[in-house]
Amino acid sequence: MHGDRQVSTQTLARAIGVKRITPCDPKVADKHSGYQVGGTSPLGTRRAMPVYCEQSIADLPRLYINGGKRGYILSLATADLLRVLQPTLG
Numbered sequence: 001m002h003g004d005r006q007v008s009t010q011t012l013a014r015a016i017g018v019k020r021i022t023p024c025d026p027k028v029a030d031k032h033s034g035y036q037v038g039g040t041s042p043l044g045t046r047r048a049m050p051v052y053c054e055q056s057i058a059d060l061p062r063l064y065i066n067g068g069k070r071g072y073i074l075s076l077a078t079a080d081l082l083r084v085l086q087p088t089l090g
Helices: 011-017 026-033 055-061 078-085
Strands: 062-066 073-077
Touching: 055 078, 062 078, 073 078
Parallel strands: none
Antiparallel strands: 062 073
16 A cells, blocks of 8 residues: 555455455564564565555555564565565555
C-alpha cells in the first residue's frame, strides 16, 4: 500500500477469499518472519509468506520498504522488488 494510505482489511479479505483479516500478534509475527514488529520486511523471512500489493504501486519507479529492523528503510527499483517478491497485485 502507498505510505500515505491505509489497508482496508475488509477489502483485502474479500480479495483473497477469507472472511476477515486481523493484525497478527507480535510474538506470532516474530516467529514466522524472524523480524521484530516495527521492523518486519517482506524479504528474507523465516517462512515463505504471500505478499499482497496495491496494483498502482507497480507504476512507481522506486519503492521504499522496511529492511528488517526498526528505522532501516530500503529503496529498490519497483521492477526488481516485484520480480523478487512476486506479489499478488490488487
